[in-house]
Amino acid sequence: xxxxxxxxxxxxxxxxxxxxxxxxxxxxxxxxxxxxxxxxxxxxxxxxxxxxxxxxxxxxxxxxxxxxxxxxxxxxxxxxxxxxxxxxxxxxxxxxxxxxxxxxxxxxxxxxxxxxxxxxxxxxxxxxxxxxxxxxxxxxxxxxxxxxxxxxxxxxxxxxxxxxxxxxxxxxxxxxxxxxxxxxxxxxxxxxxxxxxxxxxxxxxxxxxxxxxxxxxxxxxxxxxxxxxxxxxxxxxxxxxxxxxxxxxxxxxxxxxxxxxxxxxxxxxxxxxxxxxxxxxxxxxxxxxxxxxxxxxxxxxxxxxxxxxxxxxxxxxx
Amino acid sequence: xxxxxxxxxxxxxxxxxxxxxxxxxxxxxxxxxxxxxxxxxxxxxxxxxxxxxxxxxxxxxxxxxxxxxxxxxxxxxxxxxxxxxxxxxxxxxxxxxxxxxxxxxxxxxxxxxxxxxxxxxxxxxxxxxxxxxxxxxxxxxxxxxxxxxxxxxxxxxxxxxxxxxxxxxxx
Numbered sequence: 001x002x003x004x005x006x007x008x009x010x011x012x013x014x015x016x017x018x019x020x021x022x023x024x025x026x027x028x029x030x031x032x033x034x035x036x037x038x039x040x041x042x043x044x045x046x047x048x049x050x051x052x053x054x055x056x057x058x059x060x061x062x063x064x065x066x067x068x069x070x071x072x073x074x075x076x077x078x079x080x081x082x083x084x085x086x087x088x089x090x091x092x093x094x095x096x097x098x099x100x101x102x103x104x105x106x107x108x109x110x111x112x113x114x115x116x117x118x119x120x121x122x123x124x125x126x127x128x129x130x131x132x133x134x135x136x137x138x139x140x141x142x143x144x145x146x147x148x149x150x151x152x153x154x155x156x157x158x159x160x161x162x163x164x165x166x167x168x169x170x171x172x173x174x175x176x177x178x179x180x181x182x183x184x185x186x187x188x189x190x191x192x193x194x195x196x197x198x199x200x201x202x203x204x205x206x207x208x209x210x211x212x213x214x215x216x217x218x219x220x221x222x223x224x225x226x227x228x229x230x231x232x233x234x235x236x237x238x239x240x241x242x243x244x245x246x247x248x249x250x251x252x253x254x255x256x257x258x259x260x261x262x263x264x265x266x267x268x269x270x271x272x273x274x275x276x277x278x279x280x281x282x283x284x285x286x287x288x289x290x291x292x293x294x295x296x297x298x299x300x301x302x303x304x305x306x307x308x309x310x311x312x313x314x315x316x317x318x
Numbered sequence: 319x320x321x322x323x324x325x326x327x328x329x330x331x332x333x334x335x336x337x338x339x340x341x342x343x344x345x346x347x348x349x350x351x352x353x354x355x356x357x358x359x360x361x362x363x364x365x366x367x368x369x370x371x372x373x374x375x376x377x378x379x380x381x382x383x384x385x386x387x388x389x390x391x392x393x394x395x396x397x398x399x400x401x402x403x404x405x406x407x408x409x410x411x412x413x414x415x416x417x418x419x420x421x422x423x424x425x426x427x428x429x430x431x432x433x434x435x436x437x438x439x440x441x442x443x444x445x446x447x448x449x450x451x452x453x454x455x456x457x458x459x460x461x462x463x464x465x466x467x468x469x470x471x472x473x474x475x476x477x478x479x480x481x482x483x484x485x486x487x488x489x
Contacts, residue, residue: 035332035333036329036330036332036333037332038332038335038336038337038338038339039337039338039339040337040339040341277326277329277330278326280329281325281326281328281329281330282322282325282326
């Protein structure tokens with residue numbers, strides 16, 4: 001009984017934590033973008049503008065939630081829910097500190113990859129059910145982009161899996177006790193980071209919603225709370241990708257002095273800030289450049305990395 | 319790849335630069351001398367209304383926000399019976415100031431004149447008149463040009479010769 005209660009509490013804390021962190025990323029991102037562009041960002045509402053999150057929430061709650069008459073209504077309503085659900089569920093497999101994990105799956109990594117593929121449906125259906133041209137173009141791009149980047153997102157993680165000898169995230173974190181995987185698997189880390197950027201369709205890989213060409217891509221027709229769900233889904237994705245990078249390549253909750261529950265969020269925050277820095281600095285590539293970069297450079301690189309890791313492991317084992 | 323990293327580092331360093339933002343209500347914004355803000359009507363150095371109700375500002379106004387009605391006092395000096403600017407229409411282009419032959423209508427640096435009620439944006443002559451000469455402290459139109467309207471006698475204005483006695487112009 002007590003164990004069940006503990007699990008429920010952990011699950012609730014992770015859910016609420018993930019939602020509130022990704023909501024406050026709205027503030028963090030605007031503030032950091034301001035800092036990197038020599039301005040202040042939102043600093044009026046509350047201390048350091050922290051209540052800006054609340055103000056944004058209230059605003060988006062009271063916006064008219066309008067469904068265009070030409071849209072495919074049930075799918076249109078379902079799409080943002082799919083995005084949020086598909087990015088929220090994999091939080092369950094992350095070990096936040098020893099013993100604190102919602103579901104210790106022995107195939108946690110595969111589960112994460114499967115859920116990452118599912119979130120494509122949210123975007124595709126959102127664009128398709130809008131029945132207007134820019135959302136459709138946006139979701140077309142999103143489909144191609146997410147599918148091609150997913151290929152080597154999985155492949156880049158296989159080096160980690162080989163070194164840890166397990167798909168379970170707890171085992172992977174344990175295997176990094178001596179040396180974080182970001183050093184032997186540096187190529188894997190870089191490729192996973194780029195793929196993570198593309199998977200969350202953040203700048204510079206935000207072609208599905210490129211404002212300057214597609215208005216706002218697949219969520220052009222969305223308003224009010226449904227738009228807010230796409231928005232929160234994006235930040236959930238950013239948080240989750242940063243969590244995964246910290247877990248898989250930077251030793252998860254491991255670190256000296258401070259308790260584990262501080263280390264993982266700290267490392268995650270660094271990568272979230274890196275995501276925002278990349279958004280502040282880099283321009284968007286052309287679409288064909290994006291695709292050829294994925295298939296001609298990153299896919300061979302991740303295969304090479306896989307091969308090299310396997311070879312080194314084989315030699316070491318003999 | 320290297321250029322991308324250099325770009326990231328360069329953008330990161332902007333964290334330590336000083337901010338461009340002027341925190342407006344607490345910090346004052348720049349105050350350029352030729353700013354075009356709220357319109358006023360000025361008085362000449364003798365303390366009389368400069369406006370001669372020539373309608374040029376009204377004609378020049380591209381959004382037709384200036385309304386006035388000319389009148390004459392006992393000396394024959396023209397003045398506006400009423401002078402009304404609808405600031406909810408005004409685009410602060412400054413054409414009226416350029417059109418004004420007597421420097422009566424001028425644009426000031428004040429731009430903080432928001433109102434909750436739209437009717438309050440309509441300024442009457444009492445609201446527009448200020449108690450001084452504004453940007454041109456020494457200028458009095460009637461001392462330089464124009465008809466004698468109690469300000470000066472015939473031939474007494476600046477750079478004006480005394481009137482010629484036509485009867486004494488004998489060969």
